[in-house]
Amino acid sequence: MAAPVLTPRADDFPRWYQEVVAKAELAENGPVRGTMVIRPYGYAIWELLQAELDRRIKAVGAQNAYFPLFIPEAYLRREAEHVEGFSPELAVVTHGGGKELEEPVVVRPTSETIINASIARWVQSHRDLPLIVNQWANVVRWELRPRLFLRTTEFLWQEGHTAHATEDDARALALRVLREVYEDTMVQVMAVPVVTGRKTARERFAGATTTWTCEGMMGDGKALQMATSHELGQNFARAFDITFSDETGSLVHAWQTSWGASTRLMGALIMAHGDDAGLRLPPALAPVQAVVLVARAGDGAGEAAAALARDLRAAGVRAELDDRTDTSFGRRVVDWELKGVPVRVEVGPRDLAAGQVTVARRDTGAKEAVPVGGAVAAVTERLAQVHATLLGEAAAHRDRATVEAASLAEAVEAAQDGFAHLPAALLADGGEQRLHEAAVSVRCLRTPGGGLPPSGDDLDGLVAVVARAY
Amino acid sequence: MAAPVLTPRADDFPRWYQEVVAKAELAENGPVRGTMVIRPYGYAIWELLQAELDRRIKAVGAQNAYFPLFIPEAYLRREAEHVEGFSPELAVVTHGGGKELEEPVVVRPTSETIINASIARWVQSHRDLPLIVNQWANVVRWELRPRLFLRTTEFLWQEGHTAHATEDDARALALRVLREVYEDTMVQVMAVPVVTGRKTARERFAGATTTWTCEGMMGDGKALQMATSHELGQNFARAFDITFSDETGSLVHAWQTSWGASTRLMGALIMAHGDDAGLRLPPALAPVQAVVLVARAGDGAGEAAAALARDLRAAGVRAELDDRTDTSFGRRVVDWELKGVPVRVEVGPRDLAAGQVTVARRDTGAKEAVPVGGAVAAVTERLAQVHATLLGEAAAHRDRATVEAASLAEAVEAAQDGFAHLPAALLADGGEQRLHEAAVSVRCLRTPGGGLPPSGDDLDGLVAVVARAY
Incomplete structure (x- = not known):
């Protein structure tokens, strides 16, 4: 019998993944460490996925636009929590046009700040709201341990940024994107049955008040965060001075959301369905x-x-x-x-x-x-x-690889092969930190019935979905 | 009567252009000098144009792919003529991941070099040819006198790169792209009647053996180069070691082409059709x-x-x-x-x-x-x-603004208001240089009947289309 064309998944899942990516001609490493060449076959899959996402993004009322690759360093400092999240990952341009720049510029790790600077100009009155903008672009976050599609210094993604008159409007949009854009694409297009829920305060996006997530289980039982949708409260609106005159003429800060999905989804597609013979595409x-x-x-x-x-x-x-x-x-x-x-x-x-x-x-x-x-x-x-x-x-x-756990120790054990459901109350008093020390994380919080919990930080009566993660 | 909403074109065409771009909400300046925010209305036009181009690009047999934003400096040095063309325009990243990089990387001014490095790996046998790859991406060329859509430090474009077994195959593809992708989109979609022809040696792309071009006349009589398609001979194949074994088993260098069109087309659309009341869209x-x-x-x-x-x-x-x-x-x-x-x-x-x-x-x-x-x-x-x-x-x-000129002086005069047709023989012996000194350039060379001349450098019996240009 001929040697198997791939390392069996059960022997070495990461190696199997690497081999599928190479042999199915999906992608290869670029010459600069951490960068990626998406080959024609891989890109054709991405184009189909992008079109499906884009159609749904437009259906929730978004307009596409394009914002600059280069961002003044000062912009990133405006939202303190935000910059902390990104500074070690930044690529900085110091020379342009044959000489040293007076002010270095940053290659966008996300366009949150530059888009909000535009939104601040575009929004004047409540009539300008809601403003729902989406961008398809490349972003750069310096990556020391790159893996094709999963973690690359440069990746392709879409990022949506919105401004609303009320917190309720913002929340409704963030949830609509979670369900009608992301979950629907994952289930109906990618054939990946995702778990949706709220991130814990520890895991949520820097600058967000609530982060919603779609988590898929990969072939090895690990979780992959496939897309997130954030309620930003008025944090960026204050930092970027995004105000509008309401119906009474008062000037108030807008309520915002942001949401994104990236070429990481290609990794999810490969790992959710692949078998020992290679890819299996929906x-x-x-x-x-x-x-x-x-x-x-x-x-x-x-x-x-x-x-x-x-x-x-x-x-x-x-x-x-x-x-x-x-x-x-x-x-x-x-x-x-x-x-x-x-x-x-x-x-x-x-x-x-x-x-x-x-x-x-x-x-x-x-x-x-x-x-x-x-x-x-x-x-x-x-x-x-x-x-x-x-x-x-x-x-x-x-479902086979999901276990009901009654203690942190049980959850850690179960998470070696899949997901664990854990009473969220056990995360308090250092519980989440102990999971972290065991290389396990809370992927999301849900109601006992599997529904979405309210926004915010409350853990009462919720269930934590715990797993190892990509 | 109300004040006109725009500066009349006849009074100040550049100012009219700037006002249309702003008031029709097409684009605005980004915070880093030379960068551009493409606003939703402008981007929606670009998306429609991009889809039309993409459909035609795929119809000539191209596959889309994606190559890294960052290029090792050394790559750009491999093709000497090529780097000379770009070095003063480069943006250089010197810091990444919180520290100084051992080797600075360049933000792609074009992906010619990095795509050719991939093509060298992908092409082994004559069975792998033709290889026709296209990329939609942002590129960066530092711009000191930026104008929205026309000249920006960052712009969006597509670049096609191909490898062929013979010079004839490469030439046929370059011409097919010129006609079936570019000219067809410009005429059938943009409603801009372009002049197609060959660039002079002076005007052609660095590293190309022949450059084909589509030139549109703008409302002020100036020319705008709307897209180019290059025959590259074996120049890059030699620099990047792109070889294949032919049917006899010998290792030979591939023949190549490259071709591109960018968000500059938005400028053409505005300036070809706009009137004193604003845009007129096909x-x-x-x-x-x-x-x-x-x-x-x-x-x-x-x-x-x-x-x-x-x-x-x-x-x-x-x-x-x-x-x-x-x-x-x-x-x-x-x-x-x-x-x-x-x-x-x-x-x-x-x-x-x-x-x-x-x-x-x-x-x-x-x-x-x-x-x-x-x-x-x-x-x-x-x-x-x-x-x-x-x-x-x-x-x-x-047609009204195109004049038959019998001398360099007549051509320069005619080019103040439009295009001049000049016997190409007059370009020899410093003639082209004298046009250049009068801020006029040869947009392209054609046959007296308006057809495409042969590839190469020959001027015999050809007509030069001379104009001021964007």
């Missing part, structure tokens, strides 16, 4: 949804496969023809499995002579012979099933 | 294609306008309702004219009582009363006409 994010392979040249297989690929495209399937018969059939199958293509159609002379082709699903591995005339229908039927299967498997994995 | 790039204004509240005007806006949207028109009747009708009309919205529908109680609404075209200023029931059809009909009218006007303006 059809909505598959650049190639179905590949038609000519198993062996001759006897009309090439022509039949080309015709089928054409018919699939005409039926709205992103289909590709693989007629590279000078490469072995087995090697090509391994490659398409690595790349996670949801459905594979194998066209060989023997099958064809019987009026059939073979349709294989990447998610379950199931293979079936179907009549040539029914192949398009067979492919589209299977494509419609793959999403639900991946989502169901990921949910079952998460 | 419908394909109008975030709002039709605005339905409630002229005055009461007598069902609000309801009728809302219904019409809904019907327009249902008919596939990007329509917006303006029911801000607490702002004067005249002021709102001025604002929508500033923003260049192609068609305006005015709904007032008096018109409505007669079963009518007023439909106004932004391009011609024509206003007509139409029956309420025919309003959707009237709007879509007019939208279909606006593109051709804008294109026709721009072409007529260009």
